[in-house]
């Protein structure tokens with residue numbers, strides 16, 4: 001074939017996509033030959049030896065279902081129905097779940113990400129393509145919304161000046177939005193800032209959103225890792241109590257250690273049971289075309305944890321242990337930083353909840369942490385607290401106080 005007649009190959013002009021801001025850095029961390037390196041990037045719970053093992057409850061459940069006679073069959077399009085019935089009371093509380101059960105549709109999805117993706121496509125189809133995410137937010141929110149055909153913008157959330165949640169700015173902004181705008185809210189343990197609204201603030205956010213006819217889309221990925229199973233669900237329950245129609249993308253990755261099993265649920269709170277049926281039919285249509293139906297194994301494990309009283313008690317203790325270690329590490333970090341770097345005020349870290357804390361630093365400082373100290377963190381200053389251990393904490397504190405001292 002002469003060069004004139006040779007056709008271009010199909011993939012010749014494919015541009016290289018940028019690496020994922022979180023997973024991408026993971027490869028750089030692995031390849032880093034420095035001995036004293038620390039990974040404070042990914043939101044995976046690790047113990048003080050940096051092991052990420054199945055929770056005791058999940059391990060017990062896995063063993064219980066090992067010999068179950070599983071059929072070689074697909075799950076329904078919207079997954080394992082028992083999972084929805086068992087998670088409903090955990091998310092909404094037993095009483096609210098019972099009272100509203102008839103109008104809440106649930107689809108078991110491929111992790112919280114699957115729930116967000118399916119939910120976004122459904123809302124773009126049925127409510128609005130205009131979405132708002134908090135500034136800052138989990139970077140994948142933007143990619144998910146883009147792929148689901150939505151447009152998005154930021155709403156004010158974190159203030160660098162206040163070093164915390166800017167409630168007034170958020171409320172003022174919500175009041176300006178057109179009806180039907182979809183607002184992505186972090187139910188608890190805000191990722192990346194660690195700053196959550198108080199219950200009182202959630203009540204006002206709910207009120208303003210109701211008045212403005214704004215649609216709440218909760219991302220609920222950390223139940224039980226902040227203040228406890230019940231307290232962490234307060235935001236969602238306030239909105240349900242206030243009579244919102246809303247969507248909740250729930251993840252079992254962190255609180256059941258189901259990271260690689262991909263277990264999540266999309267809950268849709270509808271006006272009534274007739275609407276619920278129609279909503280469910282459209283959600284199923286979207287799932288069928290995306291991945292047909294979810295995998296079963298992880299959902300069976302979560303269901304077994306929740307329906308077996310002994311395992312459920314163990315799960316409650318598992319979460320207590322996680323919270324305790326996170327709390328201890330955050331406290332030690334703050335105390336040591338305040339002793340080491342007296343000139344810098346690290347008080348703001350005290351109000352943070354859940355896996356992440358937002359260190360007040362700019363991109364170049366975050367890069368210095370990587371380049372000079374082999375401490376890997378995202379470029380917005382987010383650190384994952386379970387990456388800290390009794391062994392590495394002094395090294396991290398020394399490095400942070402050096403880098404934060406000069407701008």
Ligand SMILES: Cc1ncc(COP(=O)(O)O)c(C=O)c1O
Nearest residue numbers: 043111112113138191221251253
């Ligand atoms: C805020 C937030 N939402 C959703 C998810 C997605 O969780 P999953 O792993 O279940 O897809 C994560 C995971 O890190 C997250 O941090």
